Amino acid sequence: MKSESQALTFPCIRVSQPIGDFYVGSVKAKDLCEITTYDFRRLVKEVGFASYLGIQRRVDPSRVQEITKYVTTRDACFPTAVILSVPGECATFDNATNRLTLSAHVDEDPKRSIAFDKIATVLDGQHRLAALKEGKYKGDFEINVSVFIDIDIADQAYVFSTVNLAQTKVKKSLVYDLFDLAKKRSPQKNMPQYRCCLGSGVRQSILPEDQEAGNCN
Numbered sequence: 001m002k003s004e005s006q007a008l009t010f011p012c013i014r015v016s017q018p019i020g021d022f023y024v025g026s027v028k029a030k031d032l033c034e035i036t037t038y039d040f041r042r043l044v045k046e047v048g049f050a051s052y053l054g055i056q057r058r059v060d061p062s063r064v065q066e067i068t069k070y071v072t073t074r075d076a077c078f079p080t081a082v083i084l085s086v087p088g089e090c091a092t093f094d095n096a097t098n099r100l101t102l103s104a105h106v107d108e109d110p111k112r113s114i115a116f117d118k119i120a121t122v123l124d125g126q127h128r129l130a131a132l133k134e135g136k137y138k139g140d141f142e143i144n145v146s147v148f149i150d151i152d153i154a155d156q157a158y159v160f161s162t163v164n165l166a167q168t169k170v171k172k173s174l175v176y177d178l179f180d181l182a183k184k185r186s187p188q189k190n191m192p193q194y195r196c197c198l199g200s201g202v203r204q205s206i207l208p209e210d211q212e213a214g215n216c217n
Helices: 029-035 061-070 126-132 153-165 172-180 192-200
Strands: 007-017 020-028 042-046 049-053 082-086 091-094 099-103 120-124 142-149
Touching: 007 029, 020 029, 029 126, 029 142, 061 126, 082 153, 091 142, 120 126, 120 153, 142 153
Parallel strands: 082 142
Antiparallel strands: 007 020, 007 099, 020 142, 042 049, 082 120, 091 099
16 A cells, blocks of 8 residues: 555646536556556445445456556557546646645544545546556656546436446447558558458457447546
C-alpha cells in the first residue's frame, strides 16, 4: 500500500458541461496505474435481504491479453480518455496554475481514510489499465484522463452507461478501407492475428477494442 503522504500532480483544464465540471489532463501510465481501483458490480447479502453494489463490469482476461500485445506495437494509441471518479477529499485544483493534485486522505476514522492506490475509481477504461499494469509498453506511455470529482454513485452509473451504450457502431468495411489509407506500413496489418480477423470476420482482434464498438475500455 502506498504512503498517505504521496501525491500526484499534473496539468489539466476544467471542462463545464450540463452534468457538471470535470478535469481533462494527461498522466503517465505508470502513475495512473498506481492510483486507480475498480468498483465491480457485485451482489452483497445482508441480514434479511441482498442488494447489488458497484457499477463496473469484471475484467475479461482474454481482452486484457490482446491489449497487452497491442501496447507493444509501434502504432499503439489510446485516443479516448480513461474516465475516473475521485472523492473531493483527495483532489485539489489550483486555478492559478491549472494543475490538479490527487492525494491520499487520512481520517480519524480509519474506515473513512482513502489510500493512495485507491484514490481514483475507474468508470471507463479498466481493460486498458489492466493491460498497462503489465508494464510491457515502451517509453513514457501517457494516457489522457477525464476526472470527475465528488460525484455520487448515481452520476457515476450514468456516465458509465452513457459511454458504453451510446456508441455508434462503425461498419467493418469502412474500418478496413481506412487502414488501407495509411501512408506508412502498419505492423498490425501484417500480424497473423489481424489477418485472421480480416478473413474470418470473428469479433476479435489485437486492437484495444472491437472496431465496431468505436471505444476502448
